[in-house]
Amino acid sequence: MLIISSIILSVQNLCKTFSSHGDDFKAVDNISFDIHAGEIVSLLGPNGAGKTTTVSMVGGYLIPTSGQVIINGVNRYQDKFDSKVGIVLGGELGFYGRASAIDNLLFFSDLARVPRKNQRTEVARVLELVELTNVSNKKVQFFSRGMKQRLHIARALLGNPPLLLLDEPTTGLDVEISAEIHRIIKQLASQGVAILLTSHTMSEIESLADQVLLIGAGKIFSAGTVTELIKQSDIHHIDRPATLEESYLAIAPKLRRP
Ligand SMILES: Nc1ncnc2c1ncn2[C@@H]1O[C@H](COP(=O)(O)OP(=O)(O)OP(=O)(O)O)[C@@H](O)[C@H]1O
Incomplete structure (x- = not known):
């Protein structure tokens, strides 16, 4: 049976040029891709x-120089945009340390435009998803880094966004906590959330990504599944398949800016 899922994010010919002292720098140069539910x-x-x-x-943090960002069929920078997008930048900051996890998330529920009458239920739902229910009344200043990262994910999930952006979600976290975050990310995808992930961790990409976009000097150099990218790099061993890291290292010099 052919299953066709809907496109949640469509990025079309996206460009960003930064200008300073009369010099233009193309940070992103004509990038296009789609992400399905x-x-x-x-x-x-x-x-x-x-x-x-x-x-x-x-x-929505940075306005493109040109190109389109279309989320659930709505153009982020042209139409009246009211789609929700969950963003996880992570790190130690972003919460009120002296308030509990619940109170922090209740505050962010307002920003996520969750109706007042639904906020407590919604906060309980997202805390359950990231398995922080048992510490929901604890002050965030006593949370470990891994717990804070899970709280960042919970915050991003308020209001049930169809698209989640994860910028290096496990940087600085140990193997066990990273595996737990990976499990949560996979579970969210299995529930239909479209996920855009940036990562420098090859094992994370191998474990999570359905599609990988190899990006260098602001352009997409190639795209495919992990297996396809490994094949493209044309590295062969007699006794075992090549790894993503080996393939990436072979291509990496071509990804550098001139
Ligand atoms: N506000 C800005 N003004 C000028 N240049 C910028 C600005 N923001 C980013 N850049 C430049 O744009 C380029 C792309 O930066 P970006 O942060 O998107 O890279 P990245 O792929 O996320 O890198 P990393 O893996 O280090 O996070 C870099 O050369 C950066 O210095």
């Missing part, structure tokens, strides 16, 4: 390739 797409490329700039334009 339930799909995890990963941006992979060297530092400065344009990944965060792309995520920021999709998330």
